[in-house]
Amino acid sequence: MQQKTDPSWPQFVRTPQAARLLDLSPRTLEKHRCEGTGPIYRKLGGRVVYSVDDLQAWVEAAARKSTAHAMPKDSPPRHTVTGGTADLSR
Helix, strand or coil: CCCCCCCCCCCEEEHHHHHHHHCCCHHHHHHHHHHCCCCCCEEECCEEEEEHHHHHHHHHHCCCCCCCCCCCCCCCCCCCCCCCCCCCCC
């Protein structure tokens, strides 16, 4: 008999499901991923997955009170390392 996953384990969804949750097209989500402007993602066995918690955090980070409230200029862009070796000495 298969055991249930620990409730504290993150729930992951693939790009089509993540796009539906965010009310975006999968292609838009892919563009955000390539540009480094989208939610944090992971590559598991060659598949891109998103944690539901990371999707919610990305939505919360996008909250604004007006069009005058842009992202702070001093905040670094979000980059996701998906594997391989990264040169962090730059």
